[in-house]
Amino acid sequence: MPDAQIAGLVLVGGGGHARSIADVAARRGLRVLAVVDPSGPEGWDVPVFASLADLAESFATASFVVAIGDNAVRAREAAAIDSQGRTHGVLVAATATVAPQVGDGTQILEHAHVGPGARVGRGVIVNTSAVVEHDVVVGDYAHVAPGATLLGAAQVGSGALIGARAVVLPSVNVGAGAVVGAGSVVVRDVPPGAVVTGVPARRQ
Numbered sequence: 001m002p003d004a005q006i007a008g009l010v011l012v013g014g015g016g017h018a019r020s021i022a023d024v025a026a027r028r029g030l031r032v033l034a035v036v037d038p039s040g041p042e043g044w045d046v047p048v049f050a051s052l053a054d055l056a057e058s059f060a061t062a063s064f065v066v067a068i069g070d071n072a073v074r075a076r077e078a079a080a081i082d083s084q085g086r087t088h089g090v091l092v093a094a095t096a097t098v099a100p101q102v103g104d105g106t107q108i109l110e111h112a113h114v115g116p117g118a119r120v121g122r123g124v125i126v127n128t129s130a131v132v133e134h135d136v137v138v139g140d141y142a143h144v145a146p147g148a149t150l151l152g153a154a155q156v157g158s159g160a161l162i163g164a165r166a167v168v169l170p171s172v173n174v175g176a177g178a179v180v181g182a183g184s185v186v187v188r189d190v191p192p193g194a195v196v197t198g199v200p201a202r203r204q
């Protein structure tokens, strides 16, 4: 939560999602100190390292945020951070309204809302203007994409993607690793790993 945020961040990943994270960080007065990305992205005005190993003992007091949209890759890189004994940051946008149960490495972007009693796991992305209503549970490394809405007591399994502007109805369960297509309305439980689209959402 905001108290756990510290002034210096190292971003793992230097692509589009990382740019959004840097933007959120800047508005909170947090400095990005470095980026780690083997593809050597351009346009960063901070050092870019090819791997975590290249950082050696540097940035010992920094907070690390895996700024990668792909859920599986984000989970993998978070494990690498754990294995180095680094600290995961929690990034909450200045415009977000967030109840306090948020796991390490989670990123809540501008204008998102996390309601009372909701539990958001580790390494989750609650993207721009997403709504996680009261008593919702979001598993580790899931992604609630821009404008998606999880209604009261819905559950989202680890690694699931809730696409942009999708809606999950109250108390409905989206299984681990499932994908809900953009704009879909999920009216019944989605099995783990399934891809569903449409209104009402059906398996592809």
Ligand SMILES: CC(=O)SCCNC(=O)CCNC(=O)[C@H](O)C(C)(C)COP(=O)(O)OP(=O)(O)OC[C@H]1O[C@@H](n2cnc3c(N)ncnc32)[C@H](O)[C@@H]1OP(=O)(O)O
Pocket (backbone or CB within 6 Å): 069, 127, 145, 146, 162, 163, 164, 179, 180, 181, 182, 183, 184, 195, 196, 197, 198, 204
């Ligand atoms: C900041 C950011 O950008 S965060 C990014 C967040 N990402 C998202 O919100 C994207 C979510 N992903 C989607 O909606 C994708 O379209 C998926 C995962 C549902 C499907 O992707 P793919 O497996 O590549 O499917 P593909 O594009 O081949 O489409 C397959 C069929 O489903 C249809 N379809 C695809 N997406 C949707 C959708 N969201 N709603 C309804 N139908 C859809 C296609 O029209 C196509 O239909 P057809 O077979 O009759 O022609």
